[in-house]
Amino acid sequence: MIRFENVGMRYGSGPEILRDVTFMINPGSFHFVTGASGAGKSTLLKLMFLAERPSRGLISLFGEDIATTPYENLPQVRRRIGVVYQDFRLLDHLSVYENVALPLRIAGRKPNDYRDDVEELLIWVGLGDRLKAKPPTLSGGEKQRVAIARAVVAKPDLLLADEPTGNVDPEMGLRLMRLFSQLNHFGTSVVIATHDRALVDRFEATELRLDQGQLRVIAGKGEAGGTKIKPRKEHKA
Amino acid sequence: MAETTNGGAAPLLPTDRRTTLPLTAMMAVMCYLAALTLALSIMLSETAADWSRGLSGTATVQLMPAESKVIDEHIQKTLEILRATPGIASARLVSEAETRSLLEPWLGTLSGVDDLPMPRLIAIAFDPGTVVDTNALGERVSAAVPGAMLDTHQAWRETLSGFAGALAWFAYGVLALIAAAAAGAVIFATRAGLLTHQEIVEVLHFVGARDSFIASEFQRRFLILGLEAGVLGAVFAAITLFVGEIATGAMATNTGANYLPALSPGLGGYLSLVLVPAMAALIAMLTARVTVLAALGRMP
Numbered sequence: 001m002i003r004f005e006n007v008g009m010r011y012g013s014g015p016e017i018l019r020d021v022t023f024m025i026n027p028g029s030f031h032f033v034t035g036a037s038g039a040g041k042s043t044l045l046k047l048m049f050l051a052e053r054p055s056r057g058l059i060s061l062f063g064e065d066i067a068t069t070p071y072e073n074l075p076q077v078r079r080r081i082g083v084v085y086q087d088f089r090l091l092d093h094l095s096v097y098e099n100v101a102l103p104l105r106i107a108g109r110k111p112n113d114y115r116d117d118v119e120e121l122l123i124w125v126g127l128g129d130r131l132k133a134k135p136p137t138l139s140g141g142e143k144q145r146v147a148i149a150r151a152v153v154a155k156p157d158l159l160l161a162d163e164p165t166g167n168v169d170p171e172m173g174l175r176l177m178r179l180f181s182q183l184n185h186f187g188t189s190v191v192i193a194t195h196d197r198a199l200v201d202r203f204e205a206t207e208l209r210l211d212q213g214q215l216r217v218i219a220g221k222g223e224a225g226g227t228k229i230k231p232r233k234e235h236k237a
Numbered sequence: 238m239a240e241t242t243n244g245g246a247a248p249l250l251p252t253d254r255r256t257t258l259p260l261t262a263m264m265a266v267m268c269y270l271a272a273l274t275l276a277l278s279i280m281l282s283e284t285a286a287d288w289s290r291g292l293s294g295t296a297t298v299q300l301m302p303a304e305s306k307v308i309d310e311h312i313q314k315t316l317e318i319l320r321a322t323p324g325i326a327s328a329r330l331v332s333e334a335e336t337r338s339l340l341e342p343w344l345g346t347l348s349g350v351d352d353l354p355m356p357r358l359i360a361i362a363f364d365p366g367t368v369v370d371t372n373a374l375g376e377r378v379s380a381a382v383p384g385a386m387l388d389t390h391q392a393w394r395e396t397l398s399g400f401a402g403a404l405a406w407f408a409y410g411v412l413a414l415i416a417a418a419a420a421g422a423v424i425f426a427t428r429a430g431l432l433t434h435q436e437i438v439e440v441l442h443f444v445g446a447r448d449s450f451i452a453s454e455f456q457r458r459f460l461i462l463g464l465e466a467g468v469l470g471a472v473f474a475a476i477t478l479f480v481g482e483i484a485t486g487a488m489a490t491n492t493g494a495n496y497l498p499a500l501s502p503g504l505g506g507y508l509s510l511v512l513v514p515a516m517a518a519l520i521a522m523l524t525a526r527v528t529v530l531a532a533l534g535r536m537p
């Protein structure tokens with residue numbers, strides 16, 4: 001579904017942040033992108049949702065080489081990808097409901113058509129009573145859940161989340177991870193960037209480990225390829 | 238702030254009246270100037286066209302003064318030629334008294350003027366709608382009658398239409414300058430808006446919005462702004478023109494200067510002001526669209 005081949009990435013004329021990155025992401029899989037802060041996790045995600053273009057190498061999304069995809073087809077590609085930004089990027093002047101409905105509205109669907117879906121999803125993430133609230137009035141965890149709801153509302157084929165547990169307490173982090181896991185069970189490929197080792201160790205999923213610009217694929221301990229996530233029994237420290 | 242409902246139809250860009258108000262005011266001033274230019278140019282070119290039209294249907298044959306027997310013969314001959322020419326509705330000898338009164342402003346009412354030899358004039362009215370070869374006619378008249386000259390007021394009409402044409406071009410130039418300045422202001426404001434709402438634009442872009450969808454959000458805003466400014470400008474221009482019309486009308490009556498045309502744009506002039514908000518809205522909308530599309534084209 002997603003294929004990186006010898007991808008290199010530098011910002012402007014700066015140093016190469018990613019070097020010869022090669023990996024594949026299959027439909028319905030679950031991956032972590034790990035590495036120290038500054039290792040290039042966010043950069044890798046940006047390449048995946050077309051916010052940056054690689055300096056060299058090949059990136060193929062949904063079977064299409066993005067270098068040769070016509071400009072007018074890119075919005076359609078983007079609509080198949082849900083992104084949870086590290087800083088949420090909610091629109092402060094819109095309500096929670098409108099923020100979450102945004103991808104559907106942009107896809108040209110009618111408000112009457114999607115109202116129930118959006119409300120149901122917001123209830124599912126525990127925000128059923130905050131539909132009309134504006135983002136500035138929400139807590140960090142609430143914003144995080146709005147951002148996630150917006151990323152998944154259009155049932156994307158691929159969900160990218162950048163440090164989705166970075167701003168919340170461990171308990172909330174776990175709840176959000178369960179949410180991603182559920183989505184994954186419904187067929188969405190999930191890629192989560194995190195520098196939280198403990199979080200990665202809790203789950204059996206393929207790890208894309210970034211170090212010194214190089215990427216290593218570390219298979220999860222579960223099924224071959226580590227496509228499904230299985231929460232482990234909690235260790236007592 | 239927009240009222241947000243569950244309908245999902247809230248504007249995707251926050252409406253911030255306070256930041257658009259100065260631009261609306263500035264555009265309204267431009268529209269006011271454009272409306273005045275438009276109405277004045279219509280007014281002046283109509284006046285010039287009226288004069289030119291009044292002159293174009295007529296011509297005059299001038300016969301040199303001569304002894305009365307000779308001149309009678311000349312008059313007879315000229316009238317014959319003219320009446321035999323197709324396209325001439327009438328040819329009338331202007332009486333001596335009439336000729337004298339025409340010359341009076343130049344000669345005054347001096348005694349003894351009566352004894353001066355007077356040229357005789359024959360007034361020609363052409364059939365409206367027919368084209369008479371006045372050059373050939375003039376040559377024929379001059380050949381048949383020595384000293385006879387056909388005056389088609391051509392020089393006057395050329396001067397008038399040249400003046401009207403130059404005026405029209407000048408007005409178009411001024412209107413184009415105003416339009417360019419308005420477009421410049423809109424480009425400036427659109428870029429500022431893109432910068433202010435960069436975060437929103439990026440989110441829309443990465444959620445899969447097409448450039449034209451994002452542009453339409455800006456477009457709609459500038460269309461309304463242009464419309465508001467255009468209506469304001471046109472209304473104030475109409476008021477100005479109306480006051481001017483009444484004032485010049487009163488002045489003409491008070492001074493008895495009837496030859497002064499009242500400065501009236503006429504119904505057509507007033508109606509043409511409707512073009513101002515329409516053009517302002519169109520210019521603002523298209524400029525905003527092109528500006529946004531150009532900016533978005535640079536996004537990854």
Ligand SMILES: Nc1ncnc2c1ncn2[C@@H]1O[C@H](COP(=O)(O)OP(=O)(O)O)[C@@H](O)[C@H]1O
Binds near residue numbers: 037
């Ligand atoms: N827009 C940018 N321009 C220039 N350098 C950047 C930009 N974004 C990130 N970087 C640099 O790229 C490197 C990797 O950053 P990032 O991908 O954000 O890492 P991570 O998400 O793993 O912390 C860092 O050294 C960072 O300074």
Ligand SMILES: [Mg+2]
Binds near residue numbers: 043086
């Ligand atoms: Mg990062």
